[in-house]
Amino acid sequence: MSPELLLGALLAAAAVVFVAVPFLRAKDPPEPATPPDEALARAEERDRILAELKELEFDHRTGKITDADYRALVSPLRRRAAALLPAETAKDPSEQRFSAPRVPSSRSDR
């Protein structure tokens, strides 16, 4: 057998061992959790609304949106956010940053 063929055989053997590693373990690997569709859809919708509120707030601060447009857009979003936020997240400081922003009183339509 030529050295090259021997190297090829070693490569094949190493590949087989690597592929077989999961079968050589004593314990079954944990099954990855597949979240229920509704839970994920709710989490995604919640994040989407919170991100929209945050962006709306920033657009308003930068003057991209008039006060009238802002007021018309923010109320339905707040209602949606309130409906999607479970009670326990209201106490979560990481999420409070995204919670419904207040309408700044200083800005007026130019």
Next chain:
Amino acid sequence: MPELGRAALIVCLGLAVYAVVAGAAAALRRNRRLAESAENAVVASFATALVASLVLLVALVQNDFGLVYVADHTSRELPLGYTISAFWGGQEGSLLLWLLILTGFSAAAVLLARRSAPSLLAWTVPILGGVIVFFAFMLVAVSSPFATQAAPADGAGLNPSLQNPYMLAHPPMLYLGFVGLTIPFAFAMGALAARRSDELWIVVTRRWTLLAWTFLGFGQLLGAHWAYVEVGWGGYFAWDPVENAALMPWLAATAFLHSVMIQEKRGMLKIWNVLLVIGSFALALFGTFLTRSGIISSIHSFTESSIGPWFLGFIGLVLFASIALVLSRLPLLRSKTRLESPVSREATFLYNNLLLVAFCLTILWGVLYPILTEALHGEPVTVGPPYYNFFLKAFGLPLLLLMGIGPLIAWRRASLRGLGRIFAWPASVALATGVLLVLLGAGSSIPGLVGYTFCAFVLASIVLEFARGTRARHALGSSSWTGALASLVGRNRRRYGGYVVHASIVLLAIGVIGSSAYDTVAEQRLRPGDTMAIGGYDLRYRGLEERRGANAQELRAVVDVSRDGERIGTLEPGKNRYFAEQQVSNEAAIRSDRLNGEDLFLIADQIDADGTLFLKGLVKPLVNLIWIAGFVFLAGAAIALWPDAREQRRLALRYGRAEALARA
């Protein structure tokens, strides 16, 4: 060493087949051990492709002409850099590079997703394995780079036009882009096969798509510069089918990168996004097929080609299977939200998508039409630059305008009053620029004038976005203006990185318009001592010089260049005669003006034995902005790609909580 290379490819094929079969069985039976074993097979396939690639690389560097591929694409006189670039200079080597990158990306994607999204991998692994099977099979059975022969004394050498430093980077860059589009495709199809309706696949593949798109875009720009300095016809993009082959998936991926934001922000366009991912991947395969099958030069070489029918079959299979999967999952992909107003950010993204896809399809039709007419009537009907340039203006100018409009409009809807206020400043800048350009004489090209006015509008809107955003951040408590700018970009890297990319497209547009709509061309027959004038330059032909290069005899026409009576340099256009390849190439000479971005481009069209020179000169205003745009593009892409810890925490919270719910 060829036996080792062949053995490595066979093992790679075996591993990929195993990944498909074991991965699918594991997904159906929910067998975790089998699934991890299939994942390991994908990872191991990279190691085997790497071994095969190293074998070919060593053979190239050692001039092992016993390998047909090495003898066909290198010679003893070929410099080392070009000998290495011969790896992707031929069909078999470039397929091996495809496989190497594909297995490398697949292994990295599997290893990363094992930590961040293990539940997505079940069907993704067999799909990745399926693509690897195709390329490994091609290399094992159809187009092997390890075919051997009795070694000749020397090789045939490398095509002279490929002997350029850009060839060291341009093809690998394009392949990184083409192959990178496999990852979003595999995850999207994997999510659909697993009947998942959530957006985890978008989160997992976001950076992969952006990375592939960046490589594809920058690779094309490198290719354009290579064509400009090496091919020597004075242009950088000729709507050649091979160039179009790279442009089409880039356009489709550009559309996806925009439309996926509508899905993330509003939960809309789910079907459209999946179709764009399929389209981008299929167009990447089509580009590889088009480049390597021989179909472009002649329909007959396609029938003789061993690779073409396989590729066509695979593209057909990919399209059929993926569209069938999308159709079977339509209820999962229906979105609950609708477009609220035709004047909103999402609406401008939608218009942008329609224009990008329409442009992509017109290019595809332009590429296919000559092939179809030759197949049907025996005579190809050529589709030339006027066809493509018409659609470039028809779709490109509105796209340019939308690039300025989109970022300024709010999501959901905007009132006319708000629009008037927000557009006042950029529109005024655009109008003032247009008037100024007319006064400066730029009215000679109406598309050029319109294009520059739109460019001014987009740049003004980008500046406005940064200025207003920075001011708002500063008002929120940032200690300094630079801190406010850094905070602005850092908090939304994708958006502000995207604006920098938009700025690069504007620079590109300025360069393309300047160098094509406002260029000057002159041709003249010159004897030594004769002079010629072009675009403010005076040229004086001194005579011929001949010298021996590393692997070619170089003939140069020495031309003195003056402007306003002052000598500013010497240019030496000419021709190279390559020894091993027995080919002659045109060597253009270029003088770049760094102050105004203009190039003087000289081509020695014909050199007679008596020293008479047929000289072609081109003055290309602003052409250097095209190359600068490449670096701005990279900077913007890097900003968008940079990891955002805040966003990762938010996503971990979203999917972590959802997965915790699943375990409960």
